Amino acid sequence: MAIISSITWKSFIHDLVINHCEKNGLRTFTLQDFISTHSETLQSFRPTNKHWQDKVRQQLQFLRNDDLLSFADNRGTYTLKNFLILKDEVEDNKIGEVLASVPEKREYLVETFARNRGWVKLALNHFGDLCLCEGCTNSFNKPDGSRYIEVHHVIPLCEGGEDALWNLSVLCAHHHRMAHFADDGTKFRLRDTLLGKIASLTL
Ligand SMILES: [Zn+2]
Ligand SMILES: [Zn+2]
Incomplete structure (x- = not known):
């Protein structure tokens, strides 16, 4: 990473978080x-600063104040916010760029791109592989025998929802x-149902 002395700690840490x-x-x-x-990159940013770890913690706090990060728990877990599409997610499919101007579609595509990434593992571990909708039995197996399921952000990222467990769900x-894509009434009823289920499953 090229280091220019005019870069602030904050933007340096923010870039490194996105990269991470x-x-x-x-x-x-x-x-x-x-x-x-x-650790090497962090220490070489300002080599004279012996308290770089404290500096990192402080900068993460500043990023949180700017609403670019949130605390996922009290044990040092953070979630990147307000950064909709990670590099790979765009590269996965050029259609993403075409539709990116429509926030809802963009959100949906981000979820689609992320299907085989971290979120899916996280959601499947906690919610299983059956649709969380009340009484839903829609299901089919993929060629490898595992069940097909989609991961969904209950509060969309564009509405300030987070990429954290309590905002994930699994749906057919x-x-x-x-x-x-349903009308608002249907969407919000479904959202309430999911929030209730998630609260009971993540306790
Ligand atoms: Zn979704
Ligand atoms: Zn379903």
């Missing part, structure tokens, strides 16, 4: 992992489209 999330394909990360992965293809 892009590499992991996941917007949630721990301070511990961030520091150990990038039909209910997932409903969650994005």
